[in-house]
Amino acid sequence: MLKILSEGVIRVKSWEEFKRLVNEQKPSSVVYVIEQSGLSPNRELTSLRLMFPSSKAYYVFLDFAKGETLRETRIPLSKDKQGNYFIEEENVKNFLKKQLGNENLTICAYWTI
Numbered sequence: 001m002l003k004i005l006s007e008g009v010i011r012v013k014s015w016e017e018f019k020r021l022v023n024e025q026k027p028s029s030v031v032y033v034i035e036q037s038g039l040s041p042n043r044e045l046t047s048l049r050l051m052f053p054s055s056k057a058y059y060v061f062l063d064f065a066k067g068e069t070l071r072e073t074r075i076p077l078s079k080d081k082q083g084n085y086f087i088e089e090e091n092v093k094n095f096l097k098k099q100l101g102n103e104n105l106t107i108c109a110y111w112t113i
Contacts, residue, residue, distance in 0.1 A: 022105075030052045
């Protein structure tokens with residue numbers, strides 16, 4: 001399932017589809033953004049955004065917390081001293097390396113590019 005957000009940006013709606021696209025498109029890198037939002041008291045505050053560029057478009061996948069894991073990827077959340085959930089960067093990197101199975105794939109945070 002894909003949704004075109006704007007010209008050149010496509011939202012991927014499932015982890016399995018994102019993984020399939022990475023294997024099909026063979027990007028040299030996957031970028032992640034760990035997002036913490038304090039704006040909504042009624043929604044989970046932690047989310048993960050995964051992106052990769054291809055010759056056709058930028059593909060974007062969003063995963064949101066549900067309980068103590070992320071909903072689609074099942075990456076575990078950690079809890080700080082105040083009881084707030086957050087995502088450990090090493091958990092994201094290790095998960096992506098294992099799931100995407102490409103030793104040459106660069107995995108980095110958005111701000112380190």
